[in-house]
Amino acid sequence: MSLLRLYLALWVVSLFCCGASPALAANPNSYPSLPVLVEPAQTEAPAVYAARRAALMKEMGDGVAVIYANGEEDGDGYRQGSDFYYLTGVVEPGAALVLAPKERTYREFLLLPNRDPEAERWTGARESIGGALRARYGFEKIFRTDRLLGLMLDLASRSSTLWQVMRPEASAKPADLELYSQVSSRMPGVSVRSLGLSLARMRSRHSADELALMQHAIRISEAGFAAAAAEIRPGAFEGRIEAEAERVWKSAGARRPAYASIVGSGPNSTILHYPRSERVMADGELIVMDMAAEFAHYAADITRTFPVNGHFDADQRAIYNLVLTAQKVAFSLVKPGAYMEDIDRAARKVITDAGYGDYFIHGLGHFVGLDVHDVGAYQEPLAAGMVITLEPGIYMPERNLGVRIEDDVLVTDKGARYLTDGIPREAAEVERWLDQQTSNRSQSGNAR
Numbered sequence: 001m002s003l004l005r006l007y008l009a010l011w012v013v014s015l016f017c018c019g020a021s022p023a024l025a026a027n028p029n030s031y032p033s034l035p036v037l038v039e040p041a042q043t044e045a046p047a048v049y050a051a052r053r054a055a056l057m058k059e060m061g062d063g064v065a066v067i068y069a070n071g072e073e074d075g076d077g078y079r080q081g082s083d084f085y086y087l088t089g090v091v092e093p094g095a096a097l098v099l100a101p102k103e104r105t106y107r108e109f110l111l112l113p114n115r116d117p118e119a120e121r122w123t124g125a126r127e128s129i130g131g132a133l134r135a136r137y138g139f140e141k142i143f144r145t146d147r148l149l150g151l152m153l154d155l156a157s158r159s160s161t162l163w164q165v166m167r168p169e170a171s172a173k174p175a176d177l178e179l180y181s182q183v184s185s186r187m188p189g190v191s192v193r194s195l196g197l198s199l200a201r202m203r204s205r206h207s208a209d210e211l212a213l214m215q216h217a218i219r220i221s222e223a224g225f226a227a228a229a230a231e232i233r234p235g236a237f238e239g240r241i242e243a244e245a246e247r248v249w250k251s252a253g254a255r256r257p258a259y260a261s262i263v264g265s266g267p268n269s270t271i272l273h274y275p276r277s278e279r280v281m282a283d284g285e286l287i288v289m290d291m292a293a294e295f296a297h298y299a300a301d302i303t304r305t306f307p308v309n310g311h312f313d314a315d316q317r318a319i320y321n322l323v324l325t326a327q328k329v330a331f332s333l334v335k336p337g338a339y340m341e342d343i344d345r346a347a348r349k350v351i352t353d354a355g356y357g358d359y360f361i362h363g364l365g366h367f368v369g370l371d372v373h374d375v376g377a378y379q380e381p382l383a384a385g386m387v388i389t390l391e392p393g394i395y396m397p398e399r400n401l402g403v404r405i406e407d408d409v410l411v412t413d414k415g416a417r418y419l420t421d422g423i424p425r426e427a428a429e430v431e432r433w434l435d436q437q438t439s440n441r442s443q444s445g446n447a448r
């Protein structure tokens, strides 16, 4: 725990000393202090998750809910499902959470898969159920998952509403509904009801500690951009830009990129999710970099578009400024009570009025949080504590010219604030900053 904090402190200090990003150094107030994190999973204190479970149980009122862990393996290991993680902080695969607010004494149950000593030789030892594990996870009742159906039947016999809390997926029958139909096939009279957007609404309104983690994810992402920018030049390989950024994030404690990095130069700048990063960039082109880190489970989401040779030509500058203007108009509208739809429409109007409406082919933005495309009530008014992206873009394949500018914006009590204020957006500042990153590289003797 203390080691991690020491590490983070050293990292922040090193950032100031090396002048990697003057914008950051000029703005020390933008470093909220991080919550105490529990290594190695980088979770918060058990009480934080207990309070979230209590809030959700208040919404339920009665009945029973199961929330499955629902995580996925990717190249960087197991990533816990965000609903389950938000409510437990537990990062083990195969787990489930059961909530039963009407019970007299024990209202929440954590279920973990059986131990498997042979598998644990390969993937690491798991703890036995006991006092130590209960204290660490903040649950008085921890069972094995083979007891799940029996537990559900017992709880539902006293309070017969089964709540669907997790957002249903389009692709398959959700695991919770599958379990609920097993319960109802054994026990007549139970009903399944949806809590709708309750958990999504909770997740989208971030606490101060969550915002500190997201701000940190953004700061290390920005440091990655600074390192990557020093490598941008005619003849450079797209993959080198991606590798530099990811190296910096991982060195700073990020487990993984928040999403597959998109680094596209020239014609690739017009491909929204260009996945390959294998082209050699040329003089006179633009490079779009949509890449950011995940830190302690929280995502950042940042896109910058830079000129490969360090200077925008007149055409590029005009398109760039148009996209930037659309983003500024959008930002000016972000405040509690505003609707995403209206902000999208206003930004789109800027681009459409200039004659480029057909080249802005995606939505303006989305919530960011535990997931990069986070849950939230998109049709409801914005509220303080929410973080959204503003990412207008223009993509013209016939001119090999794509521009996207994406920032993460916090809805505050009165308006909004850019959380991603560590990398410049104005074209002239971008050019100066690129020049600075390149000379930092030569001075530090890293030129290769």
Ligand SMILES: [Mn+2]
Residues within 6 Å of the ligand: 301, 366, 389, 391, 406
């Ligand atoms: Mn985005």
